[in-house]
Amino acid sequence: MELMQAIQTRRSIRQYQDNATVTADQVKELIAAALQAPTWKNSQTGRYYVILDPAKMKEIVTECLPEFNANNCTNAKALIVTAFETKRSGFTREGVAENELGDEWGAYDLGLQNENLILRARDMSLDTLIMGIRDGEKLREKLSIPESQRVVSVISVGVRASDPEMPKRKAVDDVAKFF
Secondary structure, eight states, X not given: OOHHXXXXXOOBOOOBOTTOOOOHHHHHHHHHHHTTSOOGGGOOOEEEEEEOOHHHHHHHHHHHSOHHHHHHTTTOXXXXXXXXXXXXXXXXXXXXXXXXXXXXXXXXXXXXXXXXXXXXXXXXXXXXXXXXXXXXXXXXXXXXOOTTEEEEEEEEEEOBSSOOOOOOOOOHHHHOOOO
């Protein structure tokens, strides 16, 4: 699939096919694509916690996601919890923030990585939904995520059950100023 085709056909999918599969090797490909994204001083602080086991997935969905997001995961075949190491991206080696964003830069880097991940998923005929409304502390507890990491999102992965329309997008002229 060409890059622009992946960009234009990617959707936030909330209904997945029941009979589809997602393998550990496929998720490894998604994460490998994520790791190609640029990061501040090549700090590579993104971390991924992958749930493929149906029983563990049910536990995470019911205990760590609000009901509407739990419903959006029906028939998903994988969940990927994303996090980043704090006090590294956007910081000197001595731990001093190099700009006013401080630890927020780690979320920026993770966002770049996650964009690669979801576009690679689309390229592989897989679909995703990035969920930011979740219980980060319960996820930390259930997945043994270290305190040094900030939990950012949960990404469901599967094969879309339908082909939703693309929501209207703003025009370039509405969002960009050229000087």
